Amino acid sequence: MNTPYQDAQRAGQAAVRTAILDHAIDLLVTEGAAALTMRRIASGIGASTKVLYTMFGGKEGLVDALYREGFARLRRAQQRAHRAEDPLTRLNDLAAAYRAHALAEPAYYRVMFEQAVPGYQPSAEALDAAESAFDASVEAVQACIDSGVFAPGDAREISKLLWAAAHGAVSLEIAGHFPPETAARRFHTLTAAVGQAFLADEHGQGRTS
Template sequence: MQQQVPRAEDPLTRLNDLATAYRANALAEPAYYRVMFEQTVPGFRPSAEALGAAESAFDASVAAVQACIESGVFGPRDAHEISKILWAAAHGAVSLEIAGHFPPEAAARRFTTLMTAVGQAFLADEQGQGRTS
């Protein structure tokens, strides 16, 4: 997934691009997405290779969040924890979309709105301090 995302100079743009790629990949391979993340096959556990690929994608998110922190876009917080929260939001929206709960004409807008809203919780304020939440 990360190879498909152009390397943006702006760290927040990079983070948003990764989220968009996550959604695009899930929509392109909904059966794979369901098997990997929704335990649609009882007792199935993804292979070490598949888990490694997922971990690599998550590491890219952590790095993008860390770049947002270092640039002052996000306040000083734990990049790993922020990434987990962003992933939870993205995963929820994508899962609902794949299940047909979001009509196609509204899904992209809802995804963007959700990710923007969640990301705002981590923005640095005018004094360079992170918001508390």
């Protein structure tokens, strides 16, 4: 029987990287950060530690790769969201995609936002990857401004505030504070309420200063 590493090798370097990261995130979830060692990860997929060190440089590089992978997956989820003609609908669809992705990938979500690995500090490259994951949201906000749905403003700043609202609701849901029967309603109520702060009134001015 082939090891996960041998199977991934046949598919190429990208598949090897994914196999390593997937096993690392599984270890993190099931056994905690202390289990996240190069030896344990290599043993789990049937590879040598040399493979991991060559690809990631060490544990810090591997955790950085987990962080970047989490945001890369979020970016892909945002790109797959329905691109409605109406800019506000498009923005709401991106918020829904954010929530769906977080619930589908809670382990990566914790690496990205909850310091699941104590002492880890994202590299400059990782922080750039995190920032670019929200480009679709910034573009949707700008479309709302350009169409007159939102009052004039800084699209990136507005996007950050909308993200803060979505993130807060999702974090509470993942932590179990928002039960399934109310979580979706609360998420949509909160994100809609924050979005209303940026709507243009009949004079084209924002409702808040």
